Amino acid sequence: MTTKKKNSPKTASGAKQSPDLAAQLLDAHVQFEMRRFTPKGIEKTVREEVEAAFQWLEGIRLKELASADRVLGVMKRNVVELPVAGGLTELIGEMSRMVIASKHSAETTLNEIIPRKSFDAIVDKASSLDRVRMAAIKRTVRNPAYSRLIADAIYTVAKEFVLQQNLFVQKMPGLSSLIKMGQGAVRMAAPSLEPAIDAQIKERIEAQVETAIHDSEEFLMGFLDGDRIAGISDGTWDHIASLTLEEHYSNIDADDMEDFIVIGYEFWMEFRKTEYFKKTYTELVHYFFEKYGDKEMDVLLEDVGVTSDMVILEIMEFLAPILAKAKTSGYLEERVRQRLQAFYQSKAAKDLLA
Numbered sequence: 001m002t003t004k005k006k007n008s009p010k011t012a013s014g015a016k017q018s019p020d021l022a023a024q025l026l027d028a029h030v031q032f033e034m035r036r037f038t039p040k041g042i043e044k045t046v047r048e049e050v051e052a053a054f055q056w057l058e059g060i061r062l063k064e065l066a067s068a069d070r071v072l073g074v075m076k077r078n079v080v081e082l083p084v085a086g087g088l089t090e091l092i093g094e095m096s097r098m099v100i101a102s103k104h105s106a107e108t109t110l111n112e113i114i115p116r117k118s119f120d121a122i123v124d125k126a127s128s129l130d131r132v133r134m135a136a137i138k139r140t141v142r143n144p145a146y147s148r149l150i151a152d153a154i155y156t157v158a159k160e161f162v163l164q165q166n167l168f169v170q171k172m173p174g175l176s177s178l179i180k181m182g183q184g185a186v187r188m189a190a191p192s193l194e195p196a197i198d199a200q201i202k203e204r205i206e207a208q209v210e211t212a213i214h215d216s217e218e219f220l221m222g223f224l225d226g227d228r229i230a231g232i233s234d235g236t237w238d239h240i241a242s243l244t245l246e247e248h249y250s251n252i253d254a255d256d257m258e259d260f261i262v263i264g265y266e267f268w269m270e271f272r273k274t275e276y277f278k279k280t281y282t283e284l285v286h287y288f289f290e291k292y293g294d295k296e297m298d299v300l301l302e303d304v305g306v307t308s309d310m311v312i313l314e315i316m317e318f319l320a321p322i323l324a325k326a327k328t329s330g331y332l333e334e335r336v337r338q339r340l341q342a343f344y345q346s347k348a349a350k351d352l353l354a
Contacts, residue, residue, distance in 0.1 A: 050315070058298045063293040089261060109242055109244050116241070126229070130226075137221060
């Protein structure tokens with residue numbers, strides 16, 4: 001009499017049950033993970049992972065995680081070469097229109113957003129920059145355009161005085177008419193003569209003004225001292241501080257603001273490709289790594305004021321509502337299942353469950 005042998009765990013009977021067991025384990029694992037995506041579960045997970053990461057970073061140096069060349073590559077791709085979408089500039093333009101037309105601009109005065117203390121600090125600093133002030137005065141008074149402007153003003157005033165405002169000319173019978181008649185005759189006889197005379201007179205005045213301006217440079221240096229600049233600034237602040245932002249914007253309409261945005265956009269598109277910009281950010285990145293490359297990451301984060309609580313707060317502020325929506329829509333469970341399913345259908349899992 002023969003006895004029937006029982007099937008071992010590795011027989012066909014056990015293999016037949018393996019796929020069912022794998023599916024059950026997958027379902028159980030998915031549900032386990034989904035239970036972690038409750039508001040409390042998310043916060044607990046985020047806090048655990050962030051604090052663990054901060055502890056891990058205590059022994060990690062910056063140069064072990066990144067390098068100057070990698071950062072420069074990121075900047076080149078995302079700052080220098082990245083196309084700026086037209087929709088972004090359009091959005092900025094629309095937002096600028098909203099700012100100008102906002103009722104808040106009509107209700108807010110300048111001194112509500114710029115404290116007098118800050119204004120005074122700026123003025124104090126500016127008035128102490130003697131070399132900057134002296135350079136600005138020199139460049140202004142020695143600018144040929146400035147000399148021509150003053151020369152034109154003097155010529156215009158002198159001409160009007162002689163031909164129109166001179167009381168003697170006005171009161172002398174016939175003299176005013178005679179002068180006008182003479183001007184008319186000159187224009188008829190030689191149309192180009194009067195402009196030539198005007199040009200010569202202006203050149204003569206400009207030559208004299210040039211000397212006078214250079215002589216007045218020292219006067220301006222002494223006149224525009226720190227105390228006087230502070231006094232002028234006080235008067236200016238008293239005038240503009242109580243005006244609303246709408247009143248300050250009154251001379252710039254929405255179209256002007258949009259034009260400025262376009263100008264700024266075009267400038268940035270050209271400037272970011274310049275050799276100067278490339279050399280500047282390259283030098284700054286290398287300097288940063290020279291200073292912090294050998295420092296441990298926890299020290300670096302402390303130096304820049306980043307804490308674990310700060311990171312946790314900001315992650316929760318944005319991540320929690322996103323995960324909540326992903327969970328209610330079914331997307332989150334779909335992605336969790338997709339990630340885990342690859343393991344439970346793998347040969348390694350099947351061999352373990354067989």
